């Protein structure tokens with residue numbers, strides 16, 4: 001039977017590429033993000049391939065999250081897979097220079113937003129004794145790098161929540177796993193550097209970074225495993241990257 005996948009952060013980068021990959025694998029899609037025009041453009045692109053529904057909400061806004069899920073039409077109410085992907089870094093400053101807005105954004109979006117969305121989906125997974133939560137963490141959730149402080153903390157929290165969800169939902173037969181990418185060339189650095197595209201581009205220069213489609217491919221593979229196989233925790237880096245701070249630019 002055709003499965004429905006809800007992807008947060010589908011308006012750009014990894015989420016968008018995942019929607020494109022999963023449409024080809026015959027999943028029904030719920031695309032989420034704040035920028036509705038982007039979601040609708042993606043819906044137009046994919047509609048000939050599969051059924052697509054768009055939900056525009058800010059994951060920070062608990063009431064908006066609840067309202068968005070309540071608004072789902074009948075054919076999209078049953079969700080089989082949740083991909084918790086929405087998130088960003090805001091700023092790259094030493095802890096003493098960090099600003100409140102950036103800290104709030106990273107903790108509210110990457111951690112609390114992930115919780116709010118998950119809470120909307122978990123009850124139906126428990127009721128059906130089936131469901132898959134795939135959390136997009138980061139190598140920043142496995143190690144801390146200079147000036148990464150709060151972003152790294154938010155992604156360490158995603159790592160902890162991935163484990164916590166897997167433990168608490170184990171007796172309900174729910175599959176929970178995470179993918180932790182290294183450097184992926186998306187709009188991530190443009191957001192981190194607040195629209196400074198020149199500085200953002202430099203993050204991906206001099207080596208071959210991962211592309212969003214590389215992660216989307218892996219997500220499609222993870223979802224295609226038989227239900228008794230759970231890819232619980234997966235780190236993925238460019239071959240040129242060895243750690244958050246070691247990137248080979250000599251090739």
Ligand code: NDP
Nearest residue numbers: 009011012013014033034035058059087138184186187188
């Ligand atoms: P992009 O900036 O390209 O995409 C981020 C997505 O998150 C957008 O679709 C954006 O949608 C959505 N988003 C951000 N804030 C909110 C919000 N408040 N409410 C709802 N949606 C929101 O970055 P990536 O594709 O690279 O990032 C996707 C995930 O991958 C993030 O969790 C990121 O931390 C993680 N990651 C990225 C890596 C990289 O190097 N690029 C490496 C490791 C992990 P909109 O603005 O329309 O709301």
Ligand code: 8X3
Nearest residue numbers: 138139140182183244
């Ligand atoms: C994104 C990868 O190294 O910029 O999570 O933090 S990094």
